[in-house]
Amino acid sequence: MPTEVSIIIVSYNTKALTKQAVAAAYASSQTHGLEVIVVDNGSTDGSQEALKKAFPMLVLIQQKTNGGFSQANNRGAQEAKGKYLFFLNSDTEIEQGATDVLVKELERSSKVGIVSGMLLNEDGSVQPQGGALPNLLNIKAWMMFVDDFPLVNRLFLPYQQSRSSYFTARHQMGWIGGTAVMMRKTVFSQIGAWDEHIFLYGEDIELCLRLHKAGFLSVYTPEAKIVHLKHQSAGAERAAKGEVEGLLYIWKKHFPAWQLPFLRLILLTGAWLRILIFGILLGDDEKKRTYTEIARSLAVAGR
Incomplete structure (x- = not known):
């Protein structure tokens, strides 16, 4: 089966987590040809050797230094053969069929630029992600805890959506978290890849801002589910x-x-x-x- 989806995982001293993420990634599609690319940012915990042994078919890119999340994702995208790029954190486990759901979302409309699924905590509860594109007003509401009030949270999409019930339905959002996102490779090339000036955190918001300016939509679907061990890969x-x-x-x-x-x-x-x-x-x-x-x-x- 030809490669249609390239799953790109950035790893840095998360050997056990990355092995779990890779195993789940290979099992995440029933109908699309996959390749899994791990970009290792100079791990010293034996990650590279363990991954080579466990997954002979894996595309492993070994970097000598940690250039950050954006740089590593871009490096993986350069090697990707698939039509779709699926950027996945190393502290995730994607459920079976989720990759197919995300591809289907992208194929619904050429205006959909980036998609993500439902993030779950280890106990199965919903893990909120994303929100409205930032402006001074919604940043102030976020920093002052104003958008934590239920009525306010329902009147408008806050900068960071924290209401779990929101994520039971499909939505167009301003930005979605970079934990597990899929894009067409052509769109990724068009808007200019991840901004490597951002080492970690905020790169997903910045990417979605550029997508919005280019006329693309950021879409969330609850049909694709991904377990995320939040902040296990960073802190x-x-x-x-x-x-x-x-x-x-x-x-x-x-x-x-x-x-x-x-x-x-x-x-x-x-x-x-x-x-x-x-x-x-x-x-x-x-x-x-x-x-x-x-x-x-x-x-x-x-x-």
């Missing part, structure tokens, strides 16, 4: 910092310069609010330390 603390850094970069690239000081102020206010709630009131020292570092970096950057 929650790094995620919080990465989100802020990613937004600052996105604003510099895509938005008017006058908005950047307002964004910094919104993010700084939100960081102090989280220090108060999580660190002082709830006694979470790790989150207090994380958001204190974020607040300091924003204060320095705003001078």
Whole structure:
């Protein structure tokens, strides 16, 4: 069967997780020819040797250094033979048939630029992802916890959609998480690949912004299911910092310069609010330390 879908997995010191992800990837399609490409970012935990032994048919790209999520995805896309590119995190297990569902979604309309499925936690509960494309108003609502109120959350699509019931139906979204996304290779080439200036976090939002500007839709479907061990491949603390850094970069690239000081102020206010709630009131020292570092970096950057 000719290769129709190239599944690209970025790995960095996640040997056991990556082996599970690769095994599930090979079993994820009933009707389409697959190739699985793992781009290893210089792992030192024996990942490369273990993958070679377990999956002789695997396309393994061994990088000497960790160039980041975007760079590794682009490297995998360069080697891909498939018509469809399926970017998949190493801490995921895609369920059987999910690849076929995502291909079908892309084939529904040439306007669909990127698709993702339902992310699930280990216990089977829905893991929210994506939301509206960012603007100052919805970033402020997010940082001030305004969009956590049920009524507000239902009136408009927030920057980060956290309502689990939302994900029981198909939706067009502003952006979808890069955990498990599929695109046509032609569209990927047209809009210019992943932005390698973003090491980790925010690259999916930036990609969807470019897709939107080019006239493409970002689509979510609950019919394709993927288990995601959230932040197992990176870390929650790094995620919080990465989100802020990613937004600052996105604003510099895509938005008017006058908005950047307002964004910094919104993010700084939100960081102090989280220090108060999580660190002082709830006694979470790790989150207090994380958001204190974020607040300091924003204060320095705003001078």
